[in-house]
Amino acid sequence: MNEGNSLYQDAIKQFAQAAHGHGQLAAAAGEAKLDNPLCGDRVGVQVAVASDHITAIAHETRGCLLCRAAASVMGLRAVGQDEAGIEAITAGLEGMLKNEAPVPAAWPELSMFEPARAYPSRHRCVLLPFRALLAALLESRRSRHGDI
Amino acid sequence: MNEGNSLYQDAIKQFAQAAHGHGQLAAAAGEAKLDNPLCGDRVGVQVAVASDHITAIAHETRGCLLCRAAASVMGLRAVGQDEAGIEAITAGLEGMLKNEAPVPAAWPELSMFEPARAYPSRHRCVLLPFRALLAALLESRRSRHGDI
Amino acid sequence: MSASLRDEFPLLAAAPQLHYLDSAATAQIHRLALDAVVRHETTRRANVSRGTYRLAEAADLAYEQARQTAARFLNANSADEIIFTSGATASLNLVAHAFGNTLKAGDRVLISVAEHHSNFVPWQMLRARKGIELGLIPVTASGQLDLARLPELIDRKCRLIAVTHCSNVTGARTDVAALVAAARKVGAKVLLDGAQAVQHGPQDVRALGIDFYAFSGHKCFGPGGVGVLWGKGELLAAMPPFLTGGGMIGEVTPQASTWAAPPQRFEAGTPPIAQAVGLAAALEWMVGQSWPQIHAREGRLCELLIEGLLRIPGLRLLGPEASAARAPIVSFEVAGQHPHDICQVLDAHNLALRGGHHCAQPLMAALGAEVCTRASIALYNDEADIQALLDGLGFALRELA
Amino acid sequence: MSASLRDEFPLLAAAPQLHYLDSAATAQIHRLALDAVVRHETTRRANVSRGTYRLAEAADLAYEQARQTAARFLNANSADEIIFTSGATASLNLVAHAFGNTLKAGDRVLISVAEHHSNFVPWQMLRARKGIELGLIPVTASGQLDLARLPELIDRKCRLIAVTHCSNVTGARTDVAALVAAARKVGAKVLLDGAQAVQHGPQDVRALGIDFYAFSGHKCFGPGGVGVLWGKGELLAAMPPFLTGGGMIGEVTPQASTWAAPPQRFEAGTPPIAQAVGLAAALEWMVGQSWPQIHAREGRLCELLIEGLLRIPGLRLLGPEASAARAPIVSFEVAGQHPHDICQVLDAHNLALRGGHHCAQPLMAALGAEVCTRASIALYNDEADIQALLDGLGFALRELA
């Protein structure tokens, strides 16, 4: 009956607490804010980019533990990735949550979200920071190339 | 099973056929058109009035047998009545249809509509000419007194 | 097949003597649709999109699966193109307001004389609100849209053609391919009012090549109180909301509000959840039926009826005589007899038919009729229903003479 | 009483372990309401107001009786003042459009900061459409409408005050008498959004002295997909239609259309017939209950809950502390804990509660909260539910710490 226990693993609480990457960049190549209109959660992401790769990331996240933990993993891991890499991670994470796909091998700490598979309404909490990052990367690409 | 039989008595068909009062007046003190928006039936009534009593009536009725028979009874009987009298007849007819009240004694031929009690959707067919007449009388009173 | 199909509809199963020939007004509900409503209300009832507890998740899942089922029924590109409304009328009003608000004075919307009031009056209202021009495609003597007149009616100012997929009075089917071709030439969008088409099988909006499709649940064996608007994703994305309130917003501040993405943008307030789930059960059942067989059968009954009617002296058939050109909806006038009286006597013979203008006054006027009697045939009807109607008409005309 | 009342709600009867504390989002359906829907669909299903056969007459009668029942539930003057809609949001949009279209630029509508988005955004849209002024009654620190501020907000340009009967977040009840008195002085009309009030008993719109009342069936133990708008007869008679289509017209010609009288004028298309009949069964049942007893009981549970909550460190109660000033809806924040996480753990303890902004972002902002957790109490709840919630919160806060 107490399925809630496994969802809130210590790893999630610790990542949320650590809030890796929390804050603002002095100069950002792209930034985006995304919110979940149904709960009012909101993630703002800024990225600096060089040669198509993320060189710095910062985020301001208002949300539940799952959202904050996901943002923290992103803050820790995103630097060095390009847009295709982040797309692959996001798709991998979504597949893990929705289709029982395995944990994306590149970012093993995402395994802490495996118990969230059972709670479809929470998937968007976990995915929100990644979607905000993708939006920020799109924005940075747009401003660099003047197109999509 | 064949309840329809009793509804379409010969009297109804004969009155509908006779169409007493069908036509137009040369000069009317009041007139009104009413329709049943759901079926497109329509009754137009004209009245001439002297000393608050109907001195002439004409109607143009487009509708089902019940509506035409009711208009025909009205065309035969309305002359000589005042507004209160028509109101009483209309209320009596409505009571007869909806509340099992007795046939209005003043107009005994309305008894031919007794079988329509069982068919609520048809009550408005029977009542439509009377309601149009009341509207015409109201109009005539308005134009005589410049008020309601 | 007839007996067994009929048995799947609880009302008909419980009334074996009833000849129900008014499915164009409301089709009877399929057992599975009713069961789905009851199951939802007794095991998964919660508000959608807002709760995280298991009951709410189950409600959410059921509701979103209903969206997917509706998308499959219409062969839509994506479930995000499916908006649940309260019915076809609400779907049509939604387009007339939300798409309508993207139009400007002088833009042209083309409808037809054959429209149900629900696809007629909303465009008159838009004309009054926005100063658009409203064009009317006339009908031929047999009630078919007179597409030969399209060239003079359509030009570059034409932004939308909104017409019925088939008439609720004559059953006449619209030549969608010709219409879409003409629309594409001038860049106009095409809306089909599918209210009458859906009870005759799943539709393929992509093959039709159209932009909007509207229908009601109660006319395709589902519950009342629910309908669908399908719209192409990019069109929906460009439209402002119509009804506003909970569930369709991004952010609300005293100054201004922002909107959620479609389909939520167009679903203000708590939607008809159990009804959508029930509708999905009906649509799912329909998708599983063998439609070539059903169509053959509906067509045969329609021909049988038309043949019988044409033998009645003084009877005038409205609409095409060839049953291939029409859905199995058959309306007629009898000289000197009012449809209400005819229907009343038919009722005494356990025949349920409707008489009146069928919410299509402009079409009635064009056909030179005030009112008519309509028999509409659905997949649960059989030859006994048709024979009973022909016999009943004989009785009625003798009784009313 | 509790056990037996709970047994009348099929979902709750089948889930004895469930602590359902989300009735403000959707109340559970009463057995009689569900039975009435099923009975209607299986014995009387037909379209209304258009057919003369017995089935159609039975459907018509049931639908019009539902209107009478709704009129009794609200103590309306006449059943003709009852409009069936698809829900409270649709009812509120109807007024914002139909009554709203009788307003002109510079007229003033007064709403409050405490409104649900469904009674907030439609007025913002009206402001954008018509150039009306939109005034906002602020709230006090405890979430009550700050009626002391009325004098500066209301003047002769004020045509309508449209506010909630009680808040869906704080439960705070509106002082209707004071509002109506102020409105009457300047000739403004008063609309109450009764969405949250109706599950706590029948209402008396005449005693309230108001002009419009809106609510949803799914929040008062009825089916989804149906709602009610009550309006004073003479006001409705003076309003143009909103949605248009079948059933609401007088005559349609290509040039123009005329309208039926209310209530039909405002019921375009096939209404939610079985849903209205189901709603009527719920309302009828409510009218037969002993409300002083139910209110005493709901109030006691509400106090018990508030007492328990106030003992939790770091917990902030939103809304009035005195339970007499509120409907039994209790929202709170816990420092450092997000409502979604709290609700998730509570769910594991079979507690159904909702966290979020509850479609009331302006109110949340005014109360200095982003999101909160809400427990709402209905007549089927009991002390075990409250105790389970207090225990569950203890578990949750330990688990999430």
Ligand SMILES: Cc1ncc(COP(=O)(O)O)c(C=O)c1O
């Ligand atoms: C062709 C057509 N369009 C629209 C409608 C309106 O459907 P509803 O009344 O379910 O909204 C109908 C049904 O009466 C119809 O036949």
Ligand SMILES: Cc1ncc(COP(=O)(O)O)c(C=O)c1O
């Ligand atoms: C105060 C209030 N008003 C309006 C609504 C809208 O009701 P519905 O979503 O049923 O249209 C709600 C329900 O969420 C509410 O709580």
